[in-house]
Amino acid sequence: MTTRLTRAAAHARPPAPVRAVHLGLGAFHRAHQAVYTMADPDWGIAAYTFRNTELPRRLAEQDGLYSLQVRGDGEPQAQIVDAISRAHPGSDTDQWLADLASPDVALLTLTITEAGYQVSGDQDSAAIGRVVAGLRGRHRASGTPIALVPCDNLPGNGGVLREAIRTAAEGEDPGFRSWIEDHVSFVDTVVDRITPAATEQDVANAARLTGLEDRAPVVTEPFSEWLLAGDFPLGRPAWEKAGARFADDLAAYEQRKLWFLNGAHTLLAYVGPALGCATVDEAVGHPVLAGLTESWWDIASRHASLPAEDLTDYRQRLLERFSSRGVRHNLLQIAADGSQKIPARILPVLRAERAAQRMPEAPVAALAGWLIHLRDRPVRDPRADELVSLARSTDAPRRVLSTLDATLADDRELISAVEDYVEHLRLSSCPTG
Known part of the structure; x- marks a missing residue:
């Protein structure tokens, strides 16, 4: 009672x-x-x-x-x-x-x-x-x-x-x-x-x-x-x-949070469902997604402001938090408002990598997963109507990315990599559990 x-x-x-x-x-x-x-x-x-x-x-x-x-x-x-x-x-x-x-x-x-x-x-x-x-x-x-x-x-x-x-x-x-x-x-x-x-x-x-x-x-x-x-x-x-x-200045801590926690969440939110996973703990338990997460953190570490030992400790704590089954965070909940989140969480690192003439897999995977999300799933985003229409059109990767960053949208090598990764995700699957 x-x-x-x-x-x-x-x-x-x-x-x-x-x-x-x-x-x-x-x-x-x-x-x-x-x-x-x-x-x-x-x-x-x-x-x-x-x-x-x-x-x-x-x-x-x-x-x-x-x-x-x-x-x-x-x-x-x-x-x-x-x-x-x-x-x-x-x-x-x-x-x-x-x-x-x-x-x-x-x-x-x-x-x-x-x-x-x-x-x-x-x-x-x-x-x-x-x-x-x-x-x-x-x-x-x-x-x-x-x-x-x-x-x-x-x-x-x-x-x-x-x-x-x-x-x-x-x-x-x-x-x-x-x-x-x-x-x-x-x-x-x-x-x-x-x-x-x-x-x-x-x-x-x-x-x-x-x-x-x-x-x-x-x-x-x-x-x-x-x-x-x-x-x-x-x-x-x-x-x-x-x-x-x-503190007097939070810039380095903002960067760490946005790139390492929120960036990894965004990566998992879009790639995880494309591979059949529903929650964060499921996603980080999947070997492909776990590898992408670690790869994302490695890439972000190259451009982060805080000392390496701080980032190593933060990554370990994040992995423990993500893996906990006590809090099962739904990936589709995290996937909302991608047009607002991706520019802060993913694109700064991607721009830095492309400036160094590298093609990092993890952010490419995140963009490919976002395209699939826009095309195939219910979308909650302030620009939903525009983005869903573009994602279902011809030349979708370039047109969708142009809504976020015109320079990246003109990067033909990047657009090709995203297109290939969309096809790669279509051919992949993972069991839920």
Whole structure:
């Protein structure tokens, strides 16, 4: 017999005062930033999602609480996370504007995916447009400073967000644009924690582990990392109590994360399904994919900024994380938004290799797998219609690659190699297990 998850049933503290707002309420935020924020009882989060209404409704019914299942190779461990004081759907526009205008709110964190930083024509509904609307209201209400903390996998994500905000605010009042420059800080971050989508079995496991009925559980791995660089004019939670680290420059760490973890994930996400594999642990257990992963890391190491011993240790930890069956990360989940991910994760290394007149197998395989994905599978990407049409057309490799990098699209040797690898993958298969 289980009891519905509430603060009373969980013997949790009352909701903390809202001093942080989050945009992009989903599993990763709840496995990462919310857990770090929970280490400071004086900070509560008002979390928003503009993608659905079901999750905020479930969290509201549970007083913002949810269970976090941490899975390694042994028995899962569960804890109740209480950092979210309020959860809201995107339709709650008035509350969003009120929270961003409040002088009690010191920061806004974001997990809006790489695609969310694109400034679209429909500014009222796009994530960046909503942020600008919130900043506009803050400027008019009090003009107090605020820190914006993007937590998506983009190189120099603080700078990317700054440029997106500047672009979206180009037609705004000059006084508002000047206020953004002087009173809004943009914090660079590197975030890392593998967080697959939860299943109905995870709901059952939450009840077994906690004795409480949780309709919004989160599953994650033991490893977690958060590196930050930037200013917090109104203060911040004591994230360091949960292991966050602060530095002056994150460029080398961003590069390591994007190339080694995210790049390997992207490689596996596109080549793995083409060979019949469904999850990361299956893929790295397959000899061909394991070899491609190691080859990718060897290639990336030639161009990485950190010392070789650091990279060797990081690779070993990644292999252990990828191989764990405690967190079975679905490859098709990782495959979303390839047009946003590949330019940051794969192309920098590929460009460097082609400049050295080398034809590396691993990035060629990733591009070939992406072409097959675009042609044969359901595609979730902001440019899906365009890319699917190109992938099914004649001269597909060149035309698809031209949407990412015109120079590489003119590399006839590379295009030929990708075409050959597409055919190679068609002739290959691997059993699932």
